[in-house]
Amino acid sequence: MGLRAFGIAGLICALAVSSAGAQTAALVAYAVSGDAIPQSLTGMPGDATRGRGIVVNRQKGLCLLCHTGPFAEERFQGDLAPSLAGAGSRWSDGQLRLRIVDSRRVSPNTIMPSYYRIDGLTRVGAAWRDKPVLSAAEIEDVVAFLQTLRE
Template sequence: MKYRIGLGLAAILAATAASAEAVKPTQVVFEDGAISASLSGMPGDAANGAALMNKGSGNCIACHSVSALSDLPFHGEVGPPLDGAGDRWSEADLRGIVADAKMMFDGTVMPSFYKTSGFTRLGDAYTGKAHGEDEVQPLLTAQEIEDVVAFLVTLKDE
């Protein structure tokens, strides 16, 4: 009986994952800079979000300090500290900020992590040539955005 229930639950989870389709970067709907719905259709993984804060295309701590990640070296001071981010902004606000902070904060230097168009002469690595518009990939995937947001909402003032 337990085996059948486990198989049934696995089938439901697989069907849910298969039906969840990521919102394409060009189809994201911002409302006053916020994005109310999940970009991936799946919940974020806060542990993976914390890992993305320090590596790869995320590397948030290059510009922000985060006390919860005090074991990591070289926190930046370009952006505001992220301590208390989960109290200052809603999940929708955080999703919008991570996806494209320029939609909420005009003039910010924070990169757009889920954007693939509208750039001014986006270079193709070190070739000296411009990217074609259809070749650009976002810095973070829809699920990685959800993961980072899941971590950020845990950062509460104590």
Template sequence: MRQRVGRTAGAICGAALALVLSHDGMHAAGPDGPPRQASLTGRPGNADNGRALALARERGNCGACHAIPGAADTTASSMGPSLQGVARRLAEDQMRYLVVDPRRYRPATIMPAYHRTEGLVRVARALEGKPVLSADETEDVVAFLMTLRE
């Protein structure tokens, strides 16, 4: 029994690693956190626009789950980790990886994928095939998150 569990766990880990390695622009996760993803646009994002997107309830709505430094609404949920100092914890390409689709790194997370359109369930017809954030908007949010060093 113990040997079968060990083989099953090994197979699951191997399959997860293969899945991570199969994505374009991504690399396997290392001991320093999530994998890395190259820029979606090849251009730096606009941090001011990213802040507006992150705070907007109808767009990023990051404050629903995360405490955001400097946000007027300080009643943020503690469902997700505080974003205070997040730029000290993650590199820009790791941040992007998590914003695009955090489930690739943590399959059980409740954080939504902001730039993924495939494999989603219970999506309104009007939104099928459309990401929550465009590539430019995703880069803007990443640029904003990278300003949160304190």
């Protein structure tokens, strides 16, 4: 069965499981400007190699649950969201950062989860409350990797 069989509830459940590894910590404050978070959450650029690892990891980033991309070695890539191929050409660092941090700020009806948000969420398991799916450093790593995808 594919993701469509499980629907949004399955995606939310999967995200709750993936966030179990995230550490409880105060979220870094950030400023949204238009459709972007222009400043790095850590004050430093991320590591693209680590970012790729997060994107293809089905227990951490879960990106391939919904997205496809230039990952020939990865089977069963999603088709519910835009391809990640060319993401670095379509969006700036800041635009990618906001879409990962809280995509609902860009598209309120999106099915993409908020990877760096802990408030205003519903039906989150007790073990995973108050923990972002990704840390600020991991967000920056994913942004750095996505910027390498130019075609």
